[in-house]
Structures are given as structure tokens and as C-alpha cells.
Amino acid sequence: MSEDIYDLDTASTPRGDGIRDLTLTDRWNTPLGKPNGGYLLAAMLRGLGEEIGGGDAMVAAITYLASPETGPAELRTSTLRRGRRVQTGEAALWEGDRHIAQLLASYGSRTGGRTLELGTSPPLPPPGACVDPGTEGMPDVTASIFDRVDYRMASRPGWVDGLPSGDPTVELWQRLADGREIDLPALAFLCDSFAPPVLEIGELGSMTVQLTVHLHRRPVPGWIATRLTTRHVINGFHEEDCELWDEAGNLVAQSRQLAIL
């Protein structure tokens, strides 16, 4: 049996009727003491993908309905369409009689088509020249997610010292702890695994309503350069964009979420 925590904690067991059993562990908890939403997404995306039996996860739209708890959960999946290039399904995450999250996702393979990149990866110093905000920057925060993800930043974020920069953009390196291989569901997790950039405009937190992730390609081994930015805060809600770039300079994923301040 695998001893890999990511592998264990995102696994679900099929019953054969599209329903899968899984356990949300306490090893991906945020500072609020709840399982991270990106962790739920990775487990759901992996389980639905195994039910569909198709290609790579390609796009995932998740809506968070209720606050998750650690413990046993049920993933109720259904396949909506098996197309030639794209396979689509949905999955509902339930804990007892509580509907926690709903996922609509597509899978497929991308081969042979055109590639044109007009974006650029975040201009970060090499990871070895960066600080670890999990230990150097946030001395008072304990959360098990800091044991699952390695973070590296050019400098301590301003909000950690009570001095938000005023610019809701954060750039950092991320990888799964100990350099564990990052698959496509793990990329979806890494789109929502760090503190929201609205902390740099003086907000104390943010709760995701809806998150859509585009998974463009598997990363080369190494760190993931991450750009998080919020440009629009409107009547108590904000959008947040994320780009993930691998060490070869390829965009591997991007996401956008709508969240409540």
C-alpha cells in the first residue's frame, strides 16, 4: 500500500454504481481548521476521472456549498457525455446529509494542436534564494497544509507583519512536500493552496464560492511558479486569478474564483 500522503488522501473507493467512498483527512487543514477547498477538488477530480475512465483532467468547475469537516465522505458521480475528444461528468461530495461541494468537469487529451504563449511566468528568484513563509513568515499560524506544501517567496508577505502592501498580487513557488510528483488534480489543488492576495489589501480572509480551473499540461518535475491576483472587488465579493507555471517556463494551469470577503 502506498505511503504517499497525497495519494492516500485523495483516493476514493468505487462501489460500482458511480458512488465512491473517501475520507477527508485532517492533513490538509487551513488555519481555520477545515480541509482546504483545493484538497477537496483534487480528491473529487481524481475520483470522477477514475469513474469516467477517460483522459487527463482538462477543466473543472466547482461550487462550494457547505463547510467541510474531516471524516468519511461520499462522492456521487455521473458521466454526462463521452465525446470523441472530451468526456464530461459531474460529482457531488456529501458528508452524511450535508452536500459539501458540486463539481462539473471535463477530461480528454490534447495532442498535436497549435501552441502559442503570450503570457510570462512570474519573475521570481530561484527557490533556493527565497524565504519560506511557512516558517519564517507566519510564526503564529499552525495548519497541517503547511506540512503538505512547500512555499517559497522572494520576501515575507506584507500582511504577515501587519503591513499589507496594498497590491493584491502574490507570487510564490509551490510544490507538494518533499517534491512529490504533481499530477493534474494536484495542480488544481495548487490553484487554491495559499493565502488569498486580498490579505494584501487589509482583508482578513476570504471564502470561495466558485472556482474554475483549466489544466493545460503536466508540469516538468520541480517547483511551480504561482501568480495570484485580485483585480476586482465588488460589493463584498472578489474574483481571484491564479496562474501556475512549471520550471521549464510552461503555463500548466490557470484558475479563477469568485469569493466572499
Place this chain on the structure above:
Amino acid sequence: MSEDIYDLDTASTPRGDGIRDLTLTDRWNTPLGKPNGGYLLAAMLRGLGEEIGGGDAMVAAITYLASPETGPAELRTSTLRRGRRVQTGEAALWEGDRHIAQLLASYGSRTGGRTLELGTSPPLPPPGACVDPGTEGMPDVTASIFDRVDYRMASRPGWVDGLPSGDPTVELWQRLADGREIDLPALAFLCDSFAPPVLEIGELGSMTVQLTVHLHRRPVPGWIATRLTTRHVINGFHEEDCELWDEAGNLVAQSRQLAIL
């Protein structure tokens, strides 16, 4: 009975069990002779919202599963959660035994929270100083959607004359024909109502797989300044972002889609 085409064509009739009947008309056809995907989204978002009976449409994630035809269709809705601030449901669009599209959407109201805008609206000349690409720019294209939407651009798009600019960004004014009021489902439509900007990098078309729209506020009466841009084309797929700004300079909606070249 209303004579307003937008109102008529996005209406659906409830059966009382969450299922609604509607007709996809031929009045929103693209140059490919099929109903526009944004039109489907507007009708689905409106019907689901009426079933949920809640607040304003706030975020919508739609996956297009099969090519739509004009004619009778069925909207199968279900409410997933009625929260204090956010109500969420899903809706499946069927035509006979064909599952055409699946929507996951949330509704609610935004009152009293913080607003901070870091983006800027497209620097377009006033609509009266712009050209109408529907008549001046695309003489060979016929599509009924050009009768439903008024378009104005600073100049003819390069691709119309076989001279794509190489820059997959398009800025234009849009409004519903005759200045018909633009509600939130209509904003969702306007995120996908014009030619894709990849035409400016020599592509001939694009097919949306998944589209997520954030609906931030109702626009003031007038034209909608629209910014469409593609920055990442990866192995035959591309993302496309849209921002919609009203004449008062407020961001009213934004969207991102994943599409196949």
C-alpha cells in the same frame, strides 16, 4: 404578451417538477447556422433562476456537450443549496435524447460590502464614432445574431479582410438590438456573442467546451464596452477571457472559457 425577442426567446415554462419547456429559436444563430452558446446560457440561467426563486445570477459555469439545434428543448433543473447569502442549482438542457449543455450556477445578492476596482475599461472611441462590423466589416457573413446585437468597433477587425493582426485581443461596444435593457442573463450572453479573438491569429473558428461567467452588477442603460482576449493557446485548445464594462465605467461581468481550435 411581450413582443420583446430577448424576453420571448429566453423564456421557459415550468411544469412544476423542476422541468421547464422552452424553444430554441433561429433568431440567435451564429454564422455556422447553430444557436449561439451564450443564448443557451442566458435561457438556462434565467430558467434556473426562476426555479430557485432567489436573488441575482452571480456565477455560472456551463459545459457544452453537444451541438444545439433550433426547436423544442427541456430544461431539467434542481436546487442544490439555499444558503443565507448564496443559492445554487444546476440545469441540464436536453433536446430529445440529446444532452446539449450542463449548467452549475449560483444566485444571491450583493449588498453593502467593499468595492475596489484595479482594472480599466477598454479605451474605445464613443459608439457613434465607431464602425459597425456587422454591416461594414463582414459583408459576406449572414447570421441572425447580427440582428439581435449591435456591435461597434474602432475599426474593422483585421481578419475580416484576410489580414489578421496577430494580436488575439478585440475591443468593441455591444448592446442588445435597439438598446433593449440588459439584464444579468443577457450579460452572460454578451460574454460569448462576438467572434473569438483567435481569428486575429489566423484561426478560422473555435468551439467552446466550458465557460464560466461572473456577473458583478447590472449595467447602467447604454452600450457595453467589451474586451476579449486570448493569451494561452496550448496543444489545440485555448482560453479566452472577456470583460464587460458599462458606460458608467463599472465592470459588470467577466468570463473565461476553454475552447477547441
